[in-house]
Amino acid sequence: MVIGLGAMGSSTLRELAHRGVAALGIERFTPGHAHGSSHGGSRVVRCAYFEHPDYVPLLTRSIALWHRLESARGRRLLHRTGILLAGKPGSQVVRGSVSSARIHGLAHEVLNAQMVNERFPMFALPPMFEAMLEPETGYVRPEWAVEDSVADAREHGATVMDRTTVTAIHARSDGVTIETDRGEFIADRAVVTVGPWCERLVPWPKAPVCVSRQVIAWLDPEDPSACAEGVLPTFCIDAQEGFLYGCPIAVDQPAPAGMKVAWHIIGETVDPDGPIVPPIASEGESIAQAVARYIPGCRGRVTSMRTCLYSNSPDGHFLIGSWGDSGRVTAASGFSGHGFKFMPVLGEALADLAMKGSTRLPIGFLSPSRLG
Numbered sequence: 130m131v132i133g134l135g136a137m138g139s140s141t142l143r144e145l146a147h148r149g150v151a152a153l154g155i156e157r158f159t160p161g162h163a164h165g166s167s168h169g170g171s172r173v174v175r176c177a178y179f180e181h182p183d184y185v186p187l188l189t190r191s192i193a194l195w196h197r198l199e200s201a202r203g204r205r206l207l208h209r210t211g212i213l214l215a216g217k218p219g220s221q222v223v224r225g226s227v228s229s230a231r232i233h234g235l236a237h238e239v240l241n242a243q244m245v246n247e248r249f250p251m252f253a254l255p256p257m258f259e260a261m262l263e264p265e266t267g268y269v270r271p272e273w274a275v276e277d278s279v280a281d282a283r284e285h286g287a288t289v290m291d292r293t294t295v296t297a298i299h300a301r302s303d304g305v306t307i308e309t310d311r312g313e314f315i316a317d318r319a320v321v322t323v324g325p326w327c328e329r330l331v332p333w334p335k336a337p338v339c340v341s342r343q344v345i346a347w348l349d350p351e352d353p354s355a356c357a358e359g360v361l362p363t364f365c366i367d368a369q370e371g372f373l374y375g376c377p378i379a380v381d382q383p384a385p386a387g388m389k390v391a392w393h394i395i396g397e398t399v400d401p402d403g404p405i406v407p408p409i410a411s412e413g414e415s416i417a418q419a420v421a422r423y424i425p426g427c428r429g430r431v432t433s434m435r436t437c438l439y440s441n442s443p444d445g446h447f448l449i450g451s452w453g454d455s456g457r458v459t460a461a462s463g464f465s466g467h468g469f470k471f472m473p474v475l476g477e478a479l480a481d482l483a484m485k486g487s488t489r490l491p492i493g494f495l496s497p498s499r500l501g
């Protein structure tokens with residue numbers, strides 16, 4: 130049984146179905162919805178990981194698996210636009226990415242501000258800024274990825290119950306009882322991937338997850354040609370004001386139209402069941418001002434904004450492991466605003482953990498036991 134069919138759950142369900150397991154997936158809303166962490170049209174996919182080089186082997190596997198999902202459903206998900214990572218002098222975002230790229234032999238180019246501003250004339254990085262270009266990465270479409278994963282899981286024999294909320298999980302030595310608002314189910318094993326709602330069902334007392342509100346904005350650029358895919362790379366800028374990221378405008382972009390940009394910040398703590406305060410004008414204005422300062426060729430007016438939820442672990446690293454004493458429940462949470470790109474590989478890892486209790490994928494560093 131897989132509980133929660135967002136990014137990680139849909140991928141786990143698909144993997145189990147491909148392995149011939151009679152799996153049931155339960156989802157509170159419908160796949161691809163906009164109430165959790167997996168909506169907004171795009172998610173940055175980086176490989177030279179500044180957060181920790183141990184993520185890189187998982188990412189190289191994940192990128193290969195993104196292609197398998199694309200071929201299975203015939204829909205493009207991963208856009209290889211290249212990623213420009215830029216930052217203030219000494220930026221850990223840039224230096225950590227360069228270090229990860231060197232350790233793992235990933236294609237990359239180290240650039241200074243002048244080189245960036247000449248090569249990508251929409252940018253106006255301050256003279257002392259450092260940068261790195263990662264040519265093989267870009268961004269992925271989150272709603273389509275979840276929808277396609279669930280559809281493929283169904284096609285391979287999985288059963289999906291949507292609009293069903295799990296209210297309690299009781300793990301015993303001989304099975305797992307799952308209570309829902311549509312009755313009770315008995316499963317051999319359960320994988321719990323409920324994102325921002327993990328504290329409701331599978332709290333790890335020593336690894337509490339804090340849910341925060343994030344704001345995403347879409348700008349209507351004065352010069353759309355400067356923001357088009359193929360011209361503008363996906364970008365992350367570790368500026369004095371914060372960590373700004375965004376994606377170019379693609380021809381197949383789902384609504385809303387425009388260039389998507391946001392701050393990657395811890396954010397204000399919220400209850401995932403809301404009410405979540407809608408974005409306010411000043412939040413969009415701060416994003417538009419940062420674009421005007423660092424990427425003036427893409428400046429524009431904010432035309433749409435949305436909120437989304439981060440599930441922050443205490444140290445910003447994912448939490449993946451067994452939950453409770455039975456060994457029958459596996460949980461994954463605390464993706465801290467950077468988990469989506471791992472969706473395919475973590476589906477594989479979670480399916481391994483559910484079926485065998487272990488995985489050959491190098492996820493040991495993500496065990497919640499690291500926190501005590």
Ligand SMILES: Cc1cc2nc3c(=O)[nH]c(=O)nc-3n(C[C@H](O)[C@H](O)[C@H](O)COP(=O)(O)OP(=O)(O)OC[C@H]3O[C@@H](n4cnc5c(N)ncnc54)[C@H](O)[C@@H]3O)c2cc1C
Nearest residue numbers: 133135136137157165166173295323324437464468469470
């Ligand atoms: C604004 C924003 C920008 C981001 N940018 C990036 C990025 O650029 N790159 C990147 O890699 N990552 C990014 N992330 C992070 C990434 O999107 C998340 O790490 C990822 O989506 C988490 O997936 P999840 O499966 O844990 O949660 P979700 O996808 O939210 O899935 C949880 C699912 O569980 C369901 N559920 C909850 N409770 C129950 C219940 N009781 N019963 C049944 N179902 C239930 C929910 O309805 C939901 O479908 C970003 C996140 C946000 C919010």
